[in-house]
Amino acid sequence: MSLAPWILLATLLALPNEVERTPDGERTLVVVASAASRAETLSPSEVRLSYLAVPVELDGSPVRPVLNQSDELLFEVFLQKVMFLSADHYRRQLVARVFQSGGARPPVVRELGEVVSMLEEDPRRISYMWQSDAAELAGLKTIAVLWHGNPQ
Amino acid sequence: MARQSAITRVFGSLRGQTLLSVLGIHALIIPLFFTGLVFFVKQALTQQFVNEIRSEARLLAMMTNDAENEAELDALFFEAQLSGELLYTAVADATGAVIWEMRDALLGSRDPEFREDFFFGQHGDDVYFISTGLSAESGLARQLRLGFDERPTVNQIHALYLRAGLLTLGYLVLTLFLAGLWFDRLDRPIRELRAQSRRVATGEVRDPIDVRTGLLELRDLADDINHMRDELLKKTDSMEHLAMHDALTGLPNRALLMDRLQQSLKKAQRVDSPLALLLMDLDHFKEINDTLGHNVGDQVLRMLPERLQPCLRETDTMARLGGDEFAFLLPDCDMVDAAHVVHRLSDAMRKPFQLEGQNLHLGLSIGVALYPDHGKEPDTLLRQVDIAMYSAKSNKREYVLYSPDIDPHSKDRLALASELRRDIETGRIEVHFQPQIRVSERTLCAVEALCRWRHNGDYVPTEQFIPMADRLGLSDLLCREVVHQSLEAFSGHSIFDGLQLCLNLSVNNLRDADLPKLLLDELKLFGVAPESVVLEITEHEYMAEPGEALRRLKQFRQMGFGIAIDDFGTGHSSFSYLKNLPATEVKIDKSFVTHMARDHHDYALVAAVIALGQKLGLCVVAEGVEDVECLDQLDELGCDRAQGFYLSEARGVDDLQRWISDYEKPALRKTVPKA
Numbered sequence: 001m002s003l004a005p006w007i008l009l010a011t012l013l014a015l016p017n018e019v020e021r022t023p024d025g026e027r028t029l030v031v032v033a034s035a036a037s038r039a040e041t042l043s044p045s046e047v048r049l050s051y052l053a054v055p056v057e058l059d060g061s062p063v064r065p066v067l068n069q070s071d072e073l074l075f076e077v078f079l080q081k082v083m084f085l086s087a088d089h090y091r092r093q094l095v096a097r098v099f100q101s102g103g104a105r106p107p108v109v110r111e112l113g114e115v116v117s118m119l120e121e122d123p124r125r126i127s128y129m130w131q132s133d134a135a136e137l138a139g140l141k142t143i144a145v146l147w148h149g150n151p152q
Numbered sequence: 153m154a155r156q157s158a159i160t161r162v163f164g165s166l167r168g169q170t171l172l173s174v175l176g177i178h179a180l181i182i183p184l185f186f187t188g189l190v191f192f193v194k195q196a197l198t199q200q201f202v203n204e205i206r207s208e209a210r211l212l213a214m215m216t217n218d219a220e221n222e223a224e225l226d227a228l229f230f231e232a233q234l235s236g237e238l239l240y241t242a243v244a245d246a247t248g249a250v251i252w253e254m255r256d257a258l259l260g261s262r263d264p265e266f267r268e269d270f271f272f273g274q275h276g277d278d279v280y281f282i283s284t285g286l287s288a289e290s291g292l293a294r295q296l297r298l299g300f301d302e303r304p305t306v307n308q309i310h311a312l313y314l315r316a317g318l319l320t321l322g323y324l325v326l327t328l329f330l331a332g333l334w335f336d337r338l339d340r341p342i343r344e345l346r347a348q349s350r351r352v353a354t355g356e357v358r359d360p361i362d363v364r365t366g367l368l369e370l371r372d373l374a375d376d377i378n379h380m381r382d383e384l385l386k387k388t389d390s391m392e393h394l395a396m397h398d399a400l401t402g403l404p405n406r407a408l409l410m411d412r413l414q415q416s417l418k419k420a421q422r423v424d425s426p427l428a429l430l431l432m433d434l435d436h437f438k439e440i441n442d443t444l445g446h447n448v449g450d451q452v453l454r455m456l457p458e459r460l461q462p463c464l465r466e467t468d469t470m471a472r473l474g475g476d477e478f479a480f481l482l483p484d485c486d487m488v489d490a491a492h493v494v495h496r497l498s499d500a501m502r503k504p505f506q507l508e509g510q511n512l513h514l515g516l517s518i519g520v521a522l523y524p525d526h527g528k529e530p531d532t533l534l535r536q537v538d539i540a541m542y543s544a545k546s547n548k549r550e551y552v553l554y555s556p557d558i559d560p561h562s563k564d565r566l567a568l569a570s571e572l573r574r575d576i577e578t579g580r581i582e583v584h585f586q587p588q589i590r591v592s593e594r595t596l597c598a599v600e601a602l603c604r605w606r607h608n609g610d611y612v613p614t615e616q617f618i619p620m621a622d623r624l625g626l627s628d629l630l631c632r633e634v635v636h637q638s639l640e641a642f643s644g645h646s647i648f649d650g651l652q653l654c655l656n657l658s659v660n661n662l663r664d665a666d667l668p669k670l671l672l673d674e675l676k677l678f679g680v681a682p683e684s685v686v687l688e689i690t691e692h693e694y695m696a697e698p699g700e701a702l703r704r705l706k707q708f709r710q711m712g713f714g715i716a717i718d719d720f721g722t723g724h725s726s727f728s729y730l731k732n733l734p735a736t737e738v739k740i741d742k743s744f745v746t747h748m749a750r751d752h753h754d755y756a757l758v759a760a761v762i763a764l765g766q767k768l769g770l771c772v773v774a775e776g777v778e779d780v781e782c783l784d785q786l787d788e789l790g791c792d793r794a795q796g797f798y799l800s801e802a803r804g805v806d807d808l809q810r811w812i813s814d815y816e817k818p819a820l821r822k823t824v825p826k827a
Binding site: 073076077079080081083084085086087088089149150151152 | 195196199200202203206207209210267268270271282283284
């Protein structure tokens with residue numbers, strides 16, 4: 001029996017989840033939008049409301065949040081520091097609100113590149129990501145810092 | 153090897169296959185079931201915990217904002233920690249230094265470092281640490297740090313593992329139990345079906361296969377086997393019928409008769425009732441076959457059941473034993489009833505059989521044997537009835553009831569044979585002499601030696617004990633005894649002077665190679681010339697082995713003995729004997745002589761034989777002279793010699809001596825007048 005598949009599997013399992021991190025593990029969670037967006041800033045409370053499908057306007061335009069689930073830790077930090085909910089409760093809460101008040105659920109995106117594409121397509125869209133990622137990606141601008149700390 | 157076979161058999165069986173299938177399926181289902189259940193419930197528990205922690209942290213942060221001093225903080229978090237889940241509370245300043253802290257007693261000796269968790273159990277310290285910022289009013293950039301006990305949720309998860317394990321185990325046990333029930337539901341009718349199929353295979357096909365099952369496939373299988381059983385039953389019945397019945401007449405055959413006879417005898421013994429067995433043989437049936445062909449004979453046989461069965465009761469059995477032999481088993485039937493049945497059968501047979509335009513008349517001979525008088529066993533009864541039937545046939549009687557007298561193998565007959573052997577071997581056989589006279593002169597010329605056997609004071613008829621001696625292989629011994637006694641008497645008494653001695657020989661005697669020498673020795677012993685002795689042999693005896701008999705008779709003739717053909721006229725080739733045999737005498741059978749005085753046919757035949765004998769130069773002797781008219785007619789015809797009861801019966805030596813003395817007297821001679 002060839003050992004190649006097992007070696008490949010072991011290699012994949014050994015790969016660290018977070019390839020990119022600062023030496024001391026400090027991370028910063030930021031809200032980003034397209035560089036073409038006219039939005040300048042957004043408070044954590046507004047971010048929370050917008051992600052609970054509550055209409056929030058920025059420069060006269062409704063904010064359209066995008067759920068970035070490309071990184072599980074990122075998502076959990078976002079839920080803990082911004083939404084103060086667990087993942088399941090957030091989803092239930094969101095569904096309940098959409099059903100009760102109308103509106104639309106934020107689209108869920110599991111690829112970081114796709115997040116960027118969606119933000120570039122619509123300047124009214126916002127999303128969250130690690131500041132380090134935002135710095136490396138072109139066409140984005142940071143409009144709010146949500147949290148800073150060591151998530152490990 | 154045996155072990156491997158047993159294992160192979162177990163896993164090759166329906167039970168083994170079922171077990172393997174259940175285990176195989178559940179080897180896939182149970183892990184999915186178990187891990188799925190655990191995963192979702194664990195997920196729900198941890199999510200619930202995390203959600204509560206996050207909500208509570210935010211709430212406590214808001215309440216902390218309202219606290220104006222440390223005393224209020226103490227009061228607030230003291231109450232919060234009373235819930236038992238909040239173990240650690242601290243407020244840090246902008247630099248991260250703890251400026252206020254409260255630890256719950258439940259934290260015990262544990263002193264975990266504050267490292268914020270974002271997942272349940274992230275750092276493995278059983279405490280979920282979470283921090284949240286406080287508002288500017290309570291100090292900018294201040295941070296509320298909380299530590300919640302994860303162990304209740306961990307315990308819940310452990311309980312979940314245990315319950316899921318138990319549930320899985322219960323599921324597995326239930327599944328195996330249900331599989332067992334299902335297997336039993338499937339296996340029981342299969343075993344039943346197998347047992348009943350084996351029963352059918354061993355030939356017990358009378359009872360149908362009945363398998364109690366709701367399974368359609370097994371019912372169909374049972375129906376199919378039942379169909380096979382039906383076919384087998386038909387074939388078995390057909391074969392049994394063929395084995396137990398005569399193919400030509402459809403009547404029961406010998407095997408079935410014997411079976412029914414056995415059953416009937418058992419019943420008769422049980423209820424103490426009589427039973428009759430009849431054996432019927434058709435007279436002249438052979439002639440029908442020979443003259444009209446077997447096809448006609450078979451048609452007659454086929455017509456018999458239709459004609460004879462109405463003479464029987466429903467409980468009676470008519471069977472064909474073979475050929476033209478039929479048996480009738482009559483349960484609960486005594487002699488009187490059997491005689492009625494015989495008469496009915498006889499009456500039924502009187503009407504001719506009409507076949508191919510001809511009326512065929514068939515007679516019958518029936519033997520009758522009764523239980524318990526004549527036998528208690530089937531074989532015995534069948535043998536007795538056979539004897540009775542042959543007796544009826546030989547005596548030309550319609551029927552004969554068995555009796556030991558007609559049975560050559562009866563105990564009485566066997567005892568008689570035993571005593572005959574003893575008497576021959578010990579010389580107790582007597583020899584009597586019957587005088588023979590010269591007809592023309594009425595003078596004594598010869599004596600015929602005849603053996604006599606006295607048993608229990610009475611003489612046994614010769615036609616009874618001579619054949620018996622033959623059957624017992626004593627004919628040679630008997631012959632030697634008779635020859636010895638005859639010659640001894642013949643040479644020892646003067647009354648025999650000048651007379652001839654006639655000795656009877658059977659075909660068995662002629663086969664005896666030592667007989668010529670014996671005769672010569674005996675003649676020499678007693679000083680008798682061979683010319684004084686006439687050896688008599690009947691036509692029947694000669695016909696049995698003509699070649700051997702002829703050679704031996706020629707030998708005797710060459711030795712000087714006279715040769716007489718006895719009982720002449722009763723055989724089939726009398727005239728050819730006269731030509732071929734070295735005979736010196738011919739003895740006309742008494743059946744022609746006795747009634748010749750009243751029967752002109754007998755007279756003509758006797759006259760012809762006398763004339764023929766004379767032409768051939770043979771001495772003619774007439775046997776069976778019983779009256780004077782007969783003697784006179786023989787004299788007229790020129791017969792040489794005569795013997796018979798009119799002259800004298802066979803007598804012992806002493807008696808013969810007296811008879812000769814009397815015969816020589818002229819007065820007595822007058823009783824034998826010459827015409």
